[in-house]
Structures are given as C-alpha cells and as structure tokens.
Amino acid sequence: MPWIKQNTIDNPSTSAGVFVRMLLEIFAFRSLFRNTKAAFNRHASNKLTYSWEIFLWVGALAFHYAFLVVILRHLRFFTAPVPGGVQFLEYLDGIIQVGLPGLFLSGPVLLLAALFLLSRRIFDAKVSYISQAADYFPLFLIIGIAATGIAMRYFTKVDIIGIKELTMGLVTFHPHIPEEVGGLFYGHLFLVSILFAYFPMSKLMHMGGVFLSPTRNMANNTRAKRHINPWNYDVPIHTYEQYEDHFRDKMIEAGLPVDKKE
Numbered sequence: 001m002p003w004i005k006q007n008t009i010d011n012p013s014t015s016a017g018v019f020v021r022m023l024l025e026i027f028a029f030r031s032l033f034r035n036t037k038a039a040f041n042r043h044a045s046n047k048l049t050y051s052w053e054i055f056l057w058v059g060a061l062a063f064h065y066a067f068l069v070v071i072l073r074h075l076r077f078f079t080a081p082v083p084g085g086v087q088f089l090e091y092l093d094g095i096i097q098v099g100l101p102g103l104f105l106s107g108p109v110l111l112l113a114a115l116f117l118l119s120r121r122i123f124d125a126k127v128s129y130i131s132q133a134a135d136y137f138p139l140f141l142i143i144g145i146a147a148t149g150i151a152m153r154y155f156t157k158v159d160i161i162g163i164k165e166l167t168m169g170l171v172t173f174h175p176h177i178p179e180e181v182g183g184l185f186y187g188h189l190f191l192v193s194i195l196f197a198y199f200p201m202s203k204l205m206h207m208g209g210v211f212l213s214p215t216r217n218m219a220n221n222t223r224a225k226r227h228i229n230p231w232n233y234d235v236p237i238h239t240y241e242q243y244e245d246h247f248r249d250k251m252i253e254a255g256l257p258v259d260k261k262e
C-alpha cells in the first residue's frame with residue numbers, strides 16, 4: 001500500500017538495508033538508543049507512561065568505546081616496534097595533556113561508565129529486580145581491572161620495562177619472568193585472565209551474538225520471497241487417515257466418530 005512508508009533501516013527488504021542496520025547496531029547500538037523505560041506517572045493519576053531512556057545508551061557507548069581504546073592501546077605491551085596506529089591512538093587519547101604520566105581519557109571513562117552501569121543495577125529497583133550474579137560478575141571484574149590499571153599507571157607505578165619483557169616473552173613463546181614488577185600488576189593480570197576465561201561461557205558473548213541475531217541480520221522480505229529451510233529433511237508423518245485406519249475398530253467400539261466406516 002503506497003500510503004504506508006517503509007522504514008528501510010528498521011525494516012529492510014534488501015541486503016544493503018540490512019548492512020546499514022547492522023553497521024548502526026554494531027557501531028552505534030541503535031536498538032539500545034531506541035530503548036524506552038516504563039513508569040507510572042504520578043502527575044497523571046498513575047498512568048503507565050513510556051519515556052526515552054538515553055542514559056543507558058550513553059553509558060553503554062562510553063563503556064564499550066573506552067574498553068576498545070584501552071585494549072587497542074595495550075597492544076604496545078605486545079608489539080615491538082609499536083605500530084603507528086597504536087601510537088596515534090595514544091596521542092588522541094592523551095590529547096588533553098594532563099599530569100605525568102599523561103592522562104589517557106579512556107581509562108577513567110571506562111571506570112566511571114562501569115560504575116554507572118553497576119549503580120543502575122543496584123539503585124534502580126526495576127533493574128535490580130531482574131539482575132543476577134551473571135550481570136554483576138563481569139562488572140565487578142572490569143571495575144577491578146580498570147581500578148588496578150589506573151592505580152598502576154598513575155599512583156603506585158610499576159616496572160614497565162620488566163612488564164614488557166614478560167608480555168613480549170609470552171607472545172614470542174619465550175616466557176621470561178622479570179624480577180619485582182609489582183604485585184598490583186599480578187592482580188591486574190589475574191583479573192584479566194579470569195575475564196578472558198569467563199568470556200566464552202558468559203553473556204559477554206553478545207559480542208559475537210549480535211552478528212548472528214536474525215532480527216538484525218535478515219531482510220524482512222518473507223512476504224515477497226518464500227524461504228525454504230535448506231537443511232529440512234523429509235519427516236515421515238502419520239496422517240489422520242493412517243491414524244484412523246490404525247485405530248478404527250477401537251474408535252468405533254468406544255463410540256468415537258470416524259470419517260470412514262470400513
């Protein structure tokens with residue numbers, strides 16, 4: 001019907017539309033952006049109202065991008081020479097040039113965003129009600145990782161040369177244990193190891209799951225095109241006729257109606 005306009009991003013019928021929907025979902029968390037929250041409006045005789053929930057989106061975006069930048073910057077521990085892209089990222093992340101060693105914005109942003117996501121689970125009664133251990137645990141881990149990382153870089157200081165010897169030893173399969181790099185580093189690495197081990201069996205796999213999500217990655221063209229499941233096999237079925245042939249005597253005996261008498 002021509003008077004119903006198609007939203008080609010929300011409801012794409014072509015692969016190009018699906019591609020745009022996936023891009024926006026992966027890089028801008030579009031469906032989270034469109035998220036609403038329900039509440040009883042006290043000023044309008046407790047009517048159920050829906051309002052735009054922007055802060056979860058802002059917090060999630062800050063959290064994920066800061067996490068990505070921190071991880072990419074950490075490549076300097078595992079590469080020699082450090083790639084130009086990582087150095088450029090360090091330059092951009094440290095652009096406000098505060099303190100010595102210079103402040104990388106992504107560190108505190110990661111910590112604050114993770115704390116915001118945690119406080120939402122604790123203080124928002126509705127979110128708290130549906131929160132489980134699997135929701136808190138990764139947040140605790142990431143808060144611990146960011147806090148130990150920040151403490152190492154800006155407060156207690158660690159032996160970076162020793163750490164680089166260790167990390168380069170790991171990636172070149174020539175393990176080397178440096179002396180005295182500082183206990184905080186081992187705390188940091190321990191929490192990171194737990195996070196990485198926990199990752200594949202946890203809800204953190206939404207990182208891969210988003211690519212496999214049919215409501216995002218399939219064109220909505222089911223009325224224009226017939227899709228047949230390619231791995232469907234012939235299922236031996238038992239029709240009603242066969243059923244009745246099988247049980248006709250017993251059905252007649254029990255007084256049940258039958259289609260054919262004989």
Ligand code: HEM
Pocket residue numbers: 067070071073074077104106107108110145146147148149150151152153154158160163167185188189192195
């Ligand atoms: C999930 C992975 C990780 C996250 C989220 C993380 C997070 C952080 C953060 C936020 C900092 C504060 C300084 C900054 O912003 O760079 C930091 C520092 C640090 N991290 Fe990590 N880290 C991770 C993995 C690792 C790994 C695998 C290693 C080494 C094996 C490592 C070694 C260090 C060291 C040595 C510092 C201090 C850097 C300095 O003094 O300049 N981190 N980390």
